[in-house]
Amino acid sequence: MKKLILTGISRRFIRVWQRNFTVYRQNWKISFITPMLEPLFYLLAFGVGLSMLVGKIHFQGYEISYPRFIAPALIAINIMNTAFFENTYSSFVRMYYQKTFDAMMATPLTLEEIITGEIIWGATKAVIATAIMLLVISLFGLIRYPHGLLVIPLAFIGGIAFGSIGMFFTGIVPRIEQFNLPVFLFITPMFLFSGTFFPIKNLPFWAQHLAVFLPLTHLVRMTRSFSLGLLNMEMLWGFGYFVIVSLIFFPLAINRMRRRLIK
Amino acid sequence: MLSAPRENTRYFLIVEPIVEAIHLKKRFGNLVAVDDVSFEVFPGECFGILGPNGAGKTSTIRMIYGFSPMTDGSLKVFGLDISQNMRAGKARIGVCQQENNLDPDLTVLQNLEVFARYFDIPLREAHERARSLLQFMALDHRRETKAIELSGGMMRRLVLARALINNPELLILDEPTTGLDPQSRHQVWESLEQLRADGLTILLTTHYMDEASRLCDRLLIMDGGHILVQGKPSDLIQEYIGHGIIEVNEPTPTLRSYLQTLNLQYEDTGHRLIIYSEGSGSLYQEIRNNYCKGGCLMRMATLEDVFLKLTGRELKE
Numbered sequence: 001m002k003k004l005i006l007t008g009i010s011r012r013f014i015r016v017w018q019r020n021f022t023v024y025r026q027n028w029k030i031s032f033i034t035p036m037l038e039p040l041f042y043l044l045a046f047g048v049g050l051s052m053l054v055g056k057i058h059f060q061g062y063e064i065s066y067p068r069f070i071a072p073a074l075i076a077i078n079i080m081n082t083a084f085f086e087n088t089y090s091s092f093v094r095m096y097y098q099k100t101f102d103a104m105m106a107t108p109l110t111l112e113e114i115i116t117g118e119i120i121w122g123a124t125k126a127v128i129a130t131a132i133m134l135l136v137i138s139l140f141g142l143i144r145y146p147h148g149l150l151v152i153p154l155a156f157i158g159g160i161a162f163g164s165i166g167m168f169f170t171g172i173v174p175r176i177e178q179f180n181l182p183v184f185l186f187i188t189p190m191f192l193f194s195g196t197f198f199p200i201k202n203l204p205f206w207a208q209h210l211a212v213f214l215p216l217t218h219l220v221r222m223t224r225s226f227s228l229g230l231l232n233m234e235m236l237w238g239f240g241y242f243v244i245v246s247l248i249f250f251p252l253a254i255n256r257m258r259r260r261l262i263k
Numbered sequence: 264m265l266s267a268p269r270e271n272t273r274y275f276l277i278v279e280p281i282v283e284a285i286h287l288k289k290r291f292g293n294l295v296a297v298d299d300v301s302f303e304v305f306p307g308e309c310f311g312i313l314g315p316n317g318a319g320k321t322s323t324i325r326m327i328y329g330f331s332p333m334t335d336g337s338l339k340v341f342g343l344d345i346s347q348n349m350r351a352g353k354a355r356i357g358v359c360q361q362e363n364n365l366d367p368d369l370t371v372l373q374n375l376e377v378f379a380r381y382f383d384i385p386l387r388e389a390h391e392r393a394r395s396l397l398q399f400m401a402l403d404h405r406r407e408t409k410a411i412e413l414s415g416g417m418m419r420r421l422v423l424a425r426a427l428i429n430n431p432e433l434l435i436l437d438e439p440t441t442g443l444d445p446q447s448r449h450q451v452w453e454s455l456e457q458l459r460a461d462g463l464t465i466l467l468t469t470h471y472m473d474e475a476s477r478l479c480d481r482l483l484i485m486d487g488g489h490i491l492v493q494g495k496p497s498d499l500i501q502e503y504i505g506h507g508i509i510e511v512n513e514p515t516p517t518l519r520s521y522l523q524t525l526n527l528q529y530e531d532t533g534h535r536l537i538i539y540s541e542g543s544g545s546l547y548q549e550i551r552n553n554y555c556k557g558g559c560l561m562r563m564a565t566l567e568d569v570f571l572k573l574t575g576r577e578l579k580e
Contacts, residue, residue: 012381012383015380015381015383018377018380019366019377019380019381022369022373022377023366023369026368026369027368098364098366098367099360099362099364100364100366102330102360102362102364103360103364103365103378104381105330106329106353106356106358106360107353107354107381107429108350108351108353108354108381108382108383109381110349110350262331262332263291263331
């Protein structure tokens with residue numbers, strides 16, 4: 001890395017964020033539908049349909065109902081998906097098909113600001129979706145307040161981590177179809193095996209250890225604890241974990257995008 | 264406002280160039296896209312970079328507007344080293360890239376207002392500038408239309424309006440009229456002529472010779488990364504072609520030998536001879552009377568003749 005990663009970033013990254021927000025406002029109604037309906041569908045299918053078979057679940061010494069177990073996981077999955085998909089498919093469309101980044105790079109904006117603005121935007125979208133889901137799930141009485149509100153800042157930092165990972169892939173995939181690979185090998189296994197729909201301790205011993213390395217595992221554990229009103233020092237470690245993931249993947253993403261776009 | 268040293272300048276002006284490129288070089292891996300290119304663009308002039316596809320035109324101007332770093336050479340824009348003053352330099356340049364990279368989901372007006380934010384232009388001022396630019400580009404009646412619904416010509420005019428949102432001192436256009444219908448091309452040309460008349464410095468690339476002849480005060484022709492010639496369009500025509508062209512279809516061998524005895528320059532494409540004449544009617548009379556089986560004509564020499572003579576007639580890609 002020739003240049004220091006953080007050179008070239010000023011508060012102007014906000015301009016990139018604003019651009020995306022302006023576009024988002026054009027069809028916000030459609031963007032609102034997914035986080036509103038998704039928890040309803042899942043709670044209906046898994047919560048109502050499956051919970052009779054499942055019964056009660058043990059979590060950190062408490063016995064909780066199955067809907068109460070999966071509802072926070074739905075929020076965590078949504079944080080991951082919103083940020084990751086925004087900074088992969090959507091960013092790729094802006095970069096490759098719409099040439100939005102090219103246009104921006106002919107203005108005083110730097111590449112670093114463009115990428116920062118994109119990632120912060122992805123995290124913002126995750127926060128918006130989280131707020132909507134939180135509201136819907138609260139209607140079922142499945143969130144304990146005020147602790148549950150901590151899920152909002154968690155969505156932001158988690159969004160930055162997953163968005164940075166996504167942007168890193170955007171920097172390296174030659175064609176948009178190739179996002180299938182990280183989605184299939186990274187996102188889908190996390191969706192299934194991160195303590196989302198069943199406790200990690202149900203996994204074979206080796207897989208339990210593997211799951212600890214998956215970012216979603218930590219996100220699920222934290223949203224679940226916050227939603228149940230369980231706060232402890234371990235949660236600080238969780239925040240720290242996402243800060244570290246961001247500190248690794250954010251510079252990597254900038255580095256890859258620099259190689260890709262500055263020719 | 265100082266103007267470029269034009270034909271009738273009787274006194275000597277020392278004018279600081281807006282763009283000063285010296286021995287500019289750009290390499291992509293093993294490919295040398297721009298090789299030892301030097302030129303200057305003076306305030307108030309329209310300077311053209313001409314060349315076939317792949318000549319290095321876009322690579323050259325991308326270095327000037329700070330989009331891509333140069334491999335070697337020296338480049339000053341507004342008297343400043345662009346690589347050291349990237350942000351300040353870009354704030355004073357308007358760029359119209361080859362693609363219509365508009366925000367398709369936003370309206371015409373929003374496209375300009377969003378772009379103005381990239382330059383930190385306050386909202387109220389951005390709105391006023393956007394409205395007046397849309398009027399200038401005859402787009403004000405479409406300001407609430409989504410950019411994706413515009414015709415090709417309108418999109419181009421919007422990209423041009425967008426390039427002017429920061430009141431640039433230098434406007435850089437990469438093939439401004441490629442792919443446009445004749446009406447739209449003329450509309451773009453008229454806008455550019457208006458801007459030039461207002462004293463704006465313009466740097467453009469094109470492979471349309473009529474565009475270059477009409478708009479450019481000075482130009483350079485490049486091919487394979489090198490500059491072939493540089494000068495005023497009229498001087499280049501005079502120097503490389505002369506006044507007139509005589510074209511002869513299906514020439515006979517006797518015509519070829521006749522031309523050789525006269526020691527005249529001509530180009531032979533097999534089915535056609537292109538004879539560079541000094542514009543004397545007598546040669547044309549002679550040819551028409553004695554050697555003209557398949558049709559012949561005399562016409563004024565154009566920049567296109569210079570271009571084809573220097574870059575060759577074979578396909579470039």
